[in-house]
Amino acid sequence: xxxxRALVIExxxxxxxxxxxxxIGDDEDVRDALDLDSMDIFNLIAALHQRTGIDIPDAxxxxxxxxxxxxxxxxxxxxx
Amino acid sequence: xxxxxxxxxxxxxxxxxxxxxxxxxxxxxxxxxxxAVVETDKGAIEVEVFEAGxxxxxxxxxGQSVPVGTALARIAGDxxxxxxVSDDAGIDTDKPPAAAAAAVSPPExxxxxxxxxxxxxxxxxxxxxxxRGIDLAAxxxxxxxxxxxxxxxxxxxxxxxxxxxxxxxxxxxxxxxAAAMGRSKRDIPHYYLMHRIDMAPTLSWLSKYxxxxxxxxxxxxxxxxxxxxxxxxxxxxxxNGFYKADGYQPSEAVHVGSAISIRGGGLAxxxxxxxxxxxxxxxxxxxxxxVARTRRGELRSSEIGDPxxxxxxxxxxxxxxxxxxxxxxxxxxxxxxxxxxxxxxSDDALAIRPVMNVSLAGDHRANDGHRGALLLRxxxxxxxxxxxx
Numbered sequence: 001x002x003x004x005r006a007l008v009i010e011x012x013x014x015x016x017x018x019x020x021x022x023x024i025g026d027d028e029d030v031r032d033a034l035d036l037d038s039m040d041i042f043n044l045i046a047a048l049h050q051r052t053g054i055d056i057p058d059a060x061x062x063x064x065x066x067x068x069x070x071x072x073x074x075x076x077x078x079x080x
Numbered sequence: 081x082x083x084x085x086x087x088x089x090x091x092x093x094x095x096x097x098x099x100x101x102x103x104x105x106x107x108x109x110x111x112x113x114x115x116a117v118v119e120t121d122k123g124a125i126e127v128e129v130f131e132a133g134x135x136x137x138x139x140x141x142x143g144q145s146v147p148v149g150t151a152l153a154r155i156a157g158d159x160x161x162x163x164x165v166s167d168d169a170g171i172d173t174d175k176p177p178a179a180a181a182a183a184v185s186p187p188e189x190x191x192x193x194x195x196x197x198x199x200x201x202x203x204x205x206x207x208x209x210x211x212r213g214i215d216l217a218a219x220x221x222x223x224x225x226x227x228x229x230x231x232x233x234x235x236x237x238x239x240x241x242x243x244x245x246x247x248x249x250x251x252x253x254x255x256x257x258a259a260a261m262g263r264s265k266r267d268i269p270h271y272y273l274m275h276r277i278d279m280a281p282t283l284s285w286l287s288k289y290x291x292x293x294x295x296x297x298x299x300x301x302x303x304x305x306x307x308x309x310x311x312x313x314x315x316x317x318x319x320n321g322f323y324k325a326d327g328y329q330p331s332e333a334v335h336v337g338s339a340i341s342i343r344g345g346g347l348a349x350x351x352x353x354x355x356x357x358x359x360x361x362x363x364x365x366x367x368x369x370x371v372a373r374t375r376r377g378e379l380r381s382s383e384i385g386d387p388x389x390x391x392x393x394x395x396x397x398x399x400x401x402x403x404x405x406x407x408x409x410x411x412x413x414x415x416x417x418x419x420x421x422x423x424x425x426s427d428d429a430l431a432i433r434p435v436m437n438v439s440l441a442g443d444h445r446a447n448d449g450h451r452g453a454l455l456l457r458x459x460x461x462x463x464x465x466x467x468x469x
Contacts (some may be wrong), residue, residue: 016343016375017376018342018343018375018407019343019378025328031397033342034343037341038300038301038302038395038396039300039302039367039368039371039398040287042295042298042300042368043368045295046295046296049294049295049296049297050296055294055295056295057291058287058290058291058293058295058298059291
């Protein structure tokens with residue numbers, strides 16, 4: 001879980017280097033807290049897909065607007 | 081023979097500072113090659129050349145600030161001059177002394193060997209180094225020919241907490257926006273139209289399209305809006321072009337600028353050239369790249385200099401409508417509000433639909449409200465059949 005959280009933060013910092021370093025609560029909406037837009041969320045999901053190999057359906061994109069939501073979803077749907 | 085001049089990278093730009101030459105006398109250039117980096121209020125811009133040929137002489141030294149239109153380089157062309165390259169006639173004859181020295185270089189001269197004074201570094205690397213106060217000469221490049229890349233600078237020092245993390249100076253950008261928008265509101269007789277569109281067909285097509293694809297292959301609604309606007313203004317030339325001293329000149333090409341906000345304040349509206357000719361997946365790739373580079377302050381001259389019309393899209397989390405201000409010398413700007421579910425009368429029944437407000441600001445010197453209304457209706461039709469875009 002801490003590793004997955006670190007991974008999500010790392011990818012947010014990679015897609016939006018202008019907001020790094022990211023310190024954000026698990027339940028904060030990244031669109032409010034970091035001013036990320038739909039393009040940033042798109043890039044985040046594409047990056048997490050590439051890093052983890054887990055397919056993230058478009059319909060689940062809404063879960064990825066908080067760090068906690070993204071971590072939870074990846075834990076629930078990751079391998080093993 | 082052509083002369084490469086300091087391009088106008090927006091209506092508000094009067095002068096630019098040449099930061100670096102990326103080509104040397106004797107080197108060949110092709111249409112679209114990036115040959116120099118110019119510093120402007122919008123950050124460091126990579127400047128492209130629109131003539132094929134061989135560089136004969138560089139006329140301006142790095143560090144010099146010169147007015148728009150000043151001759152920067154002479155190119156022995158093998159094609160017709162276009163874009164920022166003009167014919168020899170009527171050019172600035174007061175050339176800096178560098179011209180004489182450069183002009184005697186043998187034409188077939190190869191690129192000189194890399195010496196310390198001639199550091200090769202990407203614009204992003206240069207910008208970051210300047211932000212962090214790092215001397216590029218102290219960095220070992222790992223890129224092609226030892227060029228210094230962004231990652232080399234990143235690993236070279238720790239960023240101070242106060243530095244801007246992109247190449248954009250917010251106060252300079254604010255001044256540039258103020259100049260352009262002040263001029264627009266002073267000179268352009270704006271009129272405004274707004275139209276509500278049922279977005280159900282567009283959004284259901286989009287979610288089907290995305291469902292079957294891996295994350296990186298999906299599309300954002302913004303790309304569909306961009307393409308629809310591009311196709312529509314292509315059919316309405318009175319909204320696609322430039323109003324200058326001699327009146328309105330429609331543009332045959334459609335280069336739609338997209339207003340892109342920069343976190344912390346400011347925005348830029350760079351264009352994707354020939355927007356309507358690209359497929360939706362291609363446009364998506366280009367827009368992703370453009371947004372990333374805008375926010376890093378790494379735009380190219382053609383993207384900044386020649387949008388023929390602009391769109392401003394509020395995205396998912398904005399408000400219902402916007403009344404945008406035209407970027408001179410353009411004559412129209414199209415605004416897309418955030419889609420929201422609303423009650424919608426449909427065949428004598430009330431339905432709940434995703435509805436989006438599309439607005440248009442037109443320049444009354446170039447077009448009028450009747451045509452503007454037809455343009456917005458045309459966008460509505462195009463969005464109802466996204467599979468054809």
